[in-house]
Amino acid sequence: MPFVATCDLFDTFKDSARFLQPGLRDFGAVTRFSGTVVTVKCVDDNSRVKELLATPGAGKVLVVDGAGSLRCALMGDMIAASAVKNGWAGVVIWGCVRDVAELQKLDLGIKALASMPRASTRRDQGLVDVPVELPGALVNPGDALFADEDGVVLLTAEQAASLK
Template identity: 55%
Template sequence: MHFLTTDLCDDNDDVRVLEPLFRDFGDARRFAGRIVTLKLFEDNSLVRETLTETGNGRVLVVDGGGSTRCALMGDQIGELAVANSWAGVVIYGCVRDTVVLSSLPLGVKALAVHPKKSLKRGEGQRDIPVSFAGVTFHPGEWLYADEDGIIVSSRALL
């Protein structure tokens, strides 16, 4: 996939740009796809459950409340995402197992790294609007991410 978020911003006044809070953890630094949303807190049950579905190049956007007290994704969930054809995951929270994540052909952007695993209570919501980093994400919108940032659009830009 060839695009630059800088060019997409220059050519489209209606894109929304996330605040520059995120670090890259996957091997795919550039990724894009339709958005699937999750809202949860320190419980990654829905992350795993969602990434067991066929991704068809979609991007999972996880509002983890910005928690830096545990990881919401690690190597096993990352490998699951790759096996099921997800393009990427954006987590407003932490990841772990970064050595393995960095070798996976998957876009992974998150706030930080934390070695502790999350709880497994099966709590959270899916396919609802979520807001973080100055942007509201709606299921079915498009996300584009590269080395320069993350942008969201209500329509496909490519």
């Protein structure tokens, strides 16, 4: 999916474009990315995040609803390196990451709330490909996500197809 600047998307779609509330920070070497959304809903358990990012990403973006938890990181350098190796375009985490110095070197878009050195405990929990409610927008599997320095914008697949 070709990248389009988030401000341009708002100029085109006006109020029908969805957006996440401000607060996410850039952690990866890539600050402008786009792709079809895959979702994970998990709190303090990155089992599904690790599993998904170890599969072929084909330019998709993983959106993780970590419930805004600041208790532990849901992704670190090893899982992020797996995402790069498997062709994911980006990861958006409503929660924390860790290994920030290493994440900054990776060719991956990474947006998250904060950094936290504590790793999550894997308990084999989490839901995949379910709608997730992040501050500002409902995010559905299959949505088109566009992220840049101005924020994160979501379009339906139909809206994204009209960009071509």
